Amino acid sequence: MPPPAPEPLLSVDGLRVSFPRAAHADVEAVRGIGFEVSAGEVFALVGESGAGKSLTARALLGMAPRAAAVSGRVLLRGAPVTPADLGRRLARIPQDALSALSPVHRVEDQLALAVRSVQGLGRREARAAARRALADTGLAPEAATAYPHALSGGMRQRAVIALALVNGPDLVVADEPTTALDPERQEHVLTLLRERCAVAGAALLLVSHDLEAVRRHADRVAVLYAGRIVELGPAARVLEHPVAPYTRALLASLPTAGLPRRSRLPVLAGAPPVPGATDEGCAFAPRCPCATALCRREDPGPRTVDGRRVACHHPLGEAA
Numbered sequence: 256m257p258p259p260a261p262e263p264l265l266s267v268d269g270l271r272v273s274f275p276r277a278a279h280a281d282v283e284a285v286r287g288i289g290f291e292v293s294a295g296e297v298f299a300l301v302g303e304s305g306a307g308k309s310l311t312a313r314a315l316l317g318m319a320p321r322a323a324a325v326s327g328r329v330l331l332r333g334a335p336v337t338p339a340d341l342g343r344r345l346a347r348i349p350q351d352a353l354s355a356l357s358p359v360h361r362v363e364d365q366l367a368l369a370v371r372s373v374q375g376l377g378r379r380e381a382r383a384a385a386r387r388a389l390a391d392t393g394l395a396p397e398a399a400t401a402y403p404h405a406l407s408g409g410m411r412q413r414a415v416i417a418l419a420l421v422n423g424p425d426l427v428v429a430d431e432p433t434t435a436l437d438p439e440r441q442e443h444v445l446t447l448l449r450e451r452c453a454v455a456g457a458a459l460l461l462v463s464h465d466l467e468a469v470r471r472h473a474d475r476v477a478v479l480y481a482g483r484i485v486e487l488g489p490a491a492r493v494l495e496h497p498v499a500p501y502t503r504a505l506l507a508s509l510p511t512a513g514l515p516r517r518s519r520l521p522v523l524a525g526a527p528p529v530p531g532a533t534d535e536g537c538a539f540a541p542r543c544p545c546a547t548a549l550c551r552r553e554d555p556g557p558r559t560v561d562g563r564r565v566a567c568h569h570p571l572g573e574a575a
């Protein structure tokens with residue numbers, strides 16, 4: 256008998272996020288998402304604006320908007336995630352580094368404080384740990400002892416990476432961590448983030464618009480459309496040979512190489528569905544060149560095609 260599969264680091268099952276609407280049915284923005292992340296893995300969430308990437312990331316961090324109703328199961332190493340896990344087992348890297356840093360404390364002091372409160376170390380040891388973490392991201396000592404507003408965007412993002420990793424989390428959740436940076440710095444910071452997570456043994460859940468960066472940096476990717484995962488598998492295979500028509504359309508919507516990366520946001524013909532308006536059939540049917548009557552009638556369930564999970568009645572490359 257084969258040995259039992261190791262328990263996943265993160266297990267998300269049937270995750271739903273909805274917003275109550277007066278006198279109408281709730282608007283479901285995340286509609287039953289499930290995936291697993293292994294220890295040390297880089298797992299990416301991609302999809303058009305409004306697909307539900309950030310809500311998924313926020314819900315699993317326990318940071319969904321107050322108005323949202325969240326259901327489903329999120330387990331980290333087999334145990335439910337609690338608010339106390341944030342900054343300990345779970346760390347977050349936001350889009351805007353300034354929002355993660357206190358404006359009134361020097362960067363090094365903030366890290367030392369985080370170390371003291373989580374690990375209970377004394378002042379001297381905590382400061383040494385903070386200095387090490389900041390130096391590991393390549394931040395010069397004079398930048399480490401500066402206030403956040405005195406740093407460039409790239410330096411701030413390094414400080415935020417150090418802050419996220421200083422207490423040895425199991426999982427780092429980064430939602431568009433480089434979009435505030437200029438294109439040249441984006442690749443540096445993403446490479447640094449991936450490397451530091453690997454050294455620290457932390458898995459990375461990366462939300463990104465940049466499919467090319469995801470192809471380079473992620474082990475696996477989940478492609479979201481209208482609050483559902485439509486394709487999930489190895490990043491290189493999914494983004495080079497997609498089997499879901501939506502993934503193909505997303506890739507085809509990218510302007511060709513040579514343009515600045517910031518302008519390479521996917522834009523597809525037709526509008527994504529309004530959340531809550533996708534009750535019958537496949538949500539992508541109105542925009543899908545492969546749609547049939549079956550697609551308009553029945554929501555496709557997940558199936559395995561060519562080593563990935565796909566939610567589509569007519570995966571590409573499969574006989575009709």
Ligand SMILES: Nc1ncnc2c1ncn2[C@@H]1O[C@H](COP(=O)(O)OP(=O)(O)OP(=O)(O)O)[C@@H](O)[C@H]1O
Pocket residue numbers: 274284302303304305306307308309310311320322530
């Ligand atoms: N606080 C909220 N109240 C009502 N609807 C919300 C709220 N937050 C998000 N939504 C809706 O949920 C859907 C998914 O939002 P989400 O922020 O997860 O998208 P996203 O995939 O991260 O998009 P982007 O790429 O633009 O960041 C959107 O239609 C959005 O309008």
Ligand code: SF4
Pocket residue numbers: 499500501537538539540541543544545546547550555566567568569570
């Ligand atoms: S189920 Fe049908 S409409 Fe939906 S993506 Fe597949 S082929 Fe297109």
Ligand SMILES: [Mg+2]
Pocket residue numbers: 308309310
């Ligand atoms: Mg978002």
